[in-house]
Amino acid sequence: MPDDVNLATYNADALTEDLSDAVPAASGTAPQAVPAEAPRVETQQDLSAEIKALGEAYARALKDGAPKETQPRLDFAPYRSSILRHPTKSLHHADPETIELHSPAFGHQDVHALEADLTIQHNGEPQGERIIVAGRVLDGDGRPVAGQLVEIWQANSSGRYIHKRDQHPAPLDPNFTGVGRCITGPDGSYRFTTIKPGAYPWKNHLNAWRPAHIHFSLFGTEFTQRIVTQMYFPGDQLFPLDPIYQSIVDQDARDRLVATYDHDLTEPEWALGYNWDIVLTGSKRTWTENEALGAEGDDHE
Amino acid sequence: MSKLTATPGQTVGPFYGYALPYAKDRELLAPGSPGSIRLQGTVYDGAGHPIPDAILEIWQPDADGNIVRRTGSLVRDGYTFTGFGRSAVGNTGVYTFTTVNPGPTEPGAAAFISVAVFARGLMNRLFTRVYLPENEEALAKDPLLSSLDPERRKTLIARRDADGGLTWDIRLQGGDETVFLDFEGTGTEGASQ
Numbered sequence: 001m002p003d004d005v006n007l008a009t010y011n012a013d014a015l016t017e018d019l020s021d022a023v024p025a026a027s028g029t030a031p032q033a034v035p036a037e038a039p040r041v042e043t044q045q046d047l048s049a050e051i052k053a054l055g056e057a058y059a060r061a062l063k064d065g066a067p068k069e070t071q072p073r074l075d076f077a078p079y080r081s082s083i084l085r086h087p088t089k090s091l092h093h094a095d096p097e098t099i100e101l102h103s104p105a106f107g108h109q110d111v112h113a114l115e116a117d118l119t120i121q122h123n124g125e126p127q128g129e130r131i132i133v134a135g136r137v138l139d140g141d142g143r144p145v146a147g148q149l150v151e152i153w154q155a156n157s158s159g160r161y162i163h164k165r166d167q168h169p170a171p172l173d174p175n176f177t178g179v180g181r182c183i184t185g186p187d188g189s190y191r192f193t194t195i196k197p198g199a200y201p202w203k204n205h206l207n208a209w210r211p212a213h214i215h216f217s218l219f220g221t222e223f224t225q226r227i228v229t230q231m232y233f234p235g236d237q238l239f240p241l242d243p244i245y246q247s248i249v250d251q252d253a254r255d256r257l258v259a260t261y262d263h264d265l266t267e268p269e270w271a272l273g274y275n276w277d278i279v280l281t282g283s284k285r286t287w288t289e290n291e292a293l294g295a296e297g298d299d300h301e
Numbered sequence: 302m303s304k305l306t307a308t309p310g311q312t313v314g315p316f317y318g319y320a321l322p323y324a325k326d327r328e329l330l331a332p333g334s335p336g337s338i339r340l341q342g343t344v345y346d347g348a349g350h351p352i353p354d355a356i357l358e359i360w361q362p363d364a365d366g367n368i369v370r371r372t373g374s375l376v377r378d379g380y381t382f383t384g385f386g387r388s389a390v391g392n393t394g395v396y397t398f399t400t401v402n403p404g405p406t407e408p409g410a411a412a413f414i415s416v417a418v419f420a421r422g423l424m425n426r427l428f429t430r431v432y433l434p435e436n437e438e439a440l441a442k443d444p445l446l447s448s449l450d451p452e453r454r455k456t457l458i459a460r461r462d463a464d465g466g467l468t469w470d471i472r473l474q475g476g477d478e479t480v481f482l483d484f485e486g487t488g489t490e491g492a493s494q
Binding site: 070071072073074076079081082083084085086087088089090091092093094095096097098099100102103104105106107108109110111138139140141142149151152153155161162163164165166177178179181215217223224226227228229230244245247248253254256257278279280281282284 | 304305306307308309310311312313314315316317318319320321346347348350352358360361362368369370371372373374375376378383384385403406407410413414415417419420421422423424425426427428444445448449453473474475478479480481482483484485486
């Protein structure tokens with residue numbers, strides 16, 4: 001460990017100075033208690049052991065007939081910042097009503113077509129490996145989600161976010177902001193041109209690194225389908241070490257966040273292509289014929 | 302039709318601040334315009350501390366209870382009410398929207414605003430609702446509220462301020478934890494495993 005590491009910051013999340021939710025232990029009790037001595041620095045080995053134990057417990061539960069989990073656990077202590085931020089009561093089942101069965105409408109007033117290209121937002125070419133990320137947004141019944149908003153944000157090729165609180169000492173790229181938007185086509189398709197993001201360190205524990213990822217924010221045809229998630233790249237060696245990726249304890253479910261290299265999307269002499277399809281939850285509403293045909297919003301592509 | 306399994310969510314993380322906010326994101330109509338109200342509150346963690354890195358979205362009918370189907374939430378023209386807004390909290394955990402009191406979408410129904418909550422440290426978005434406090438009769442027969450015990454029910458009802466605004470806090474964890482909703486009914490989104 002380097003000598004100048006400030007140990008106190010290693011119980012804080014991310015690269016911020018905010019220690020408000022740093023807790024001495026995973027118990028979640030007495031969060032305001034000040035430990036008598038400096039807390040022991042948590043290592044990747046500590047975290048990996050916790051992640052492994054939770055994964056093994058899930059495997060045993062599956063064997064005993066528990067249903068497969070398809071979403072991240074809200075309560076996943078290896079991601080330390082979740083300890084005080086997850087509901088402890090079960091989510092309350094509700095039948096969606098009225099407004100929840102519809103979604104905000106987005107269109108070409110909201111998003112310009114050029115916002116889908118993150119490599120042309122400045123005067124020069126950004127550093128790094130140019131990539132195309134494309135796929136379709138579908139609902140749980142396999143219907144294309146047409147005319148809806150997709151937003152992405154990401155680190156640059158050296159693993160640095162332009163966000164002011166990112167203090168990772170990797171270079172900012174004056175030609176890369178890392179924010180894009182698009183409106184899905186009539187077939188639910190989206191397509192971004194960007195730069196492959198770098199992995200970056202964070203302060204969940206000592207030597208914590210996030211696998212390279214792109215944040216995705218998606219709307220469906222109903223507000224109940226709203227999700228924010230992260231897309232990862234195939235074969236990343238950091239997957240087993242990452243508490244955020246591993247908060248999805250089911251391997252099949254985790255795999256759904258990993259894009260596929262797709263040579264048909266790759267453009268000669270230009271950019272490598274990755275395919276990633278996104279499935280939202282199923283529709284709860286009775287669809288009209290026009291909606292079923294994909295005539296939502298002003299999808300005049 | 303074949304049922305597909307939904308893609309998992311992931312935390313919004315700490316760095317959404319340069320990506321998700323946009324100009325007038327929290328102004329569903331211009332502050333001070335006729336009929337406008339303030340909807341404001343604080344997001345708290347399980348220790349009772351304000352969370353400085355949460356972001357909220359609201360989606361609501363207009364004052365007459367109509368579900369608006371107008372584009373222009375991201376680039377507001379200053380006149381079109383779209384029903385959608387987004388507000389990141391500030392350093393003290395406070396979010397603010399300028400909006401209208403939503404009307405009931407059906408005669409006699411309780412009026413509410415649909416809310417999605419995102420935060421660093423929150424693994425997946427949470428859905429909830431904020432109800433207007435006035436129509437006691439409608440609140441009493443609301444299907445969701447009437448399925449909750451009185452203590453929990455209170456967490457979904459805003460307080461009316463003297464100036465006509467609404468105050469509604471969100472508590473992610475603890476004894477007075479806000480009621481969060483599972484629309485899937487599959488148990489796969491449950492907090493307790």
